Amino acid sequence: MKQQNTLKIINDPIYGFITIPSELIFNLIEHRYFQRLRRISQMGMSYLVFPGAHHTRFHHTLGAMFLMQKAVQVLRSKGVAINDEEADALYIGILLHDIGHGPFSHAMEHSIVNSISHEDISLYFMEALNAEMLNKLSLAISIFKNEYSRKFLHQLISSQLDMDRLDYLRRDSFYTGVTEGAVNSERLIAMLQVKDDKLVVEEKGIYSVEKFIVARRLMYWQVYLHKTGFVAENLLLRMLKRAKELSGEGVTLRCSDALQYFLQHKITKEKFNTEVLEIFAKLDDTDIISAMKFWSSHEDFVLSELSNMLLNRSLLKIKVKKNPISIERVTEKKKQVMAKYSLTEEEASFFVFTGSMTNQAYDMVHDTINILTKKGKVIDVAKASDQLNIEALSKRVVKHYFCYPKGVGA
Incomplete structure (x- = not known):
């Protein structure tokens, strides 16, 4: 049955109204592959600790797409050339980045399928949808796989400061009630810039980046690794x-x-x-x-x-x-x-x-978050920050757990 683009906006509890930017994206959202995400929990079994944590991957991906729209708008306003085809590819890439998640998000890939990550399965879904939709997803797939010439576009989808993380930290904070994760995604996006084909953050946004990294660390200990x-x-x-x-x-x-x-x-x-x-x-x-x-x-x-x-x-x-x-x-x-x-x-x-x-809030080795100084120099946020804790947060913290039935010994 042919889809008809009659739905223009979606009401989201975090951002308010989310506009669907094109008929193609509307059809992707309506597709049964994507609708399945309504029945995949965003936070696995975390609702056993945080009763409100019943939001889904469907919520999250729409939120990430909304933030991507904001990011494109901001970068264009600063003179970064992003054509309509690239913009649509970014919206599609971030919309479908989690489509490969199985039940309770990570349970399948660690138990009854072997050596297949949800990223792999997301790509399989994207390629199947591309074939069904007459290759209209080809550029999105190229960006998703980091094969496109303009590398900063991939960073918007997958990096240490991507639209995925900006949404899930704020969304998970909202639904769990753990306020430490409430990052200021609008402020961070407003500070984005591109320098030498790399996504950077303007120097005046450094404190927002610091808060983002700290929020990520706290959310992991308080929520994701509770x-x-x-x-x-x-x-x-x-x-x-x-x-x-x-x-x-x-x-x-x-x-x-x-x-x-x-x-x-x-x-x-x-x-x-x-x-x-x-x-x-x-x-x-x-x-x-x-x-x-x-x-x-x-x-x-x-x-x-x-x-x-x-x-x-x-x-x-x-x-x-x-x-x-x-x-x-x-x-x-x-x-x-x-x-x-x-x-x-x-x-x-x-x-x-x-x-x-393991908890590592920030990785100084792979794909760093870079600050663009007022003099035009690009510096790793851990080096640019006057807060010593950012470099400390790049250290991998390992804790050891021991599980056993209650009532069996001490």
């Missing part, structure tokens, strides 16, 4: 891993046809063809939630227990330390769990595990 949400994400990955193991042993699990396909097949990057993409396009959060409800009464203890933990928010205990957890401590805890629930060591590993979490 220990309760973190353990819930790990339980989700382990639940899907167990389901895939059982399916591989010939056990048929109740779930949607799309999820069943990925449980029963080993999908690698080489095998991710058009047929697989179509099946992936049918997957969303509801597939996982409904499967969880079926599996909560399954005879396999590991699968049913993990499902019930997530459904009822009865999660594992998690301890976060500066130093790695000793092998002896992990082994002892596994033995306690094995004895209490009559599990094998392999089964106990689903409930007792350790690892590390």
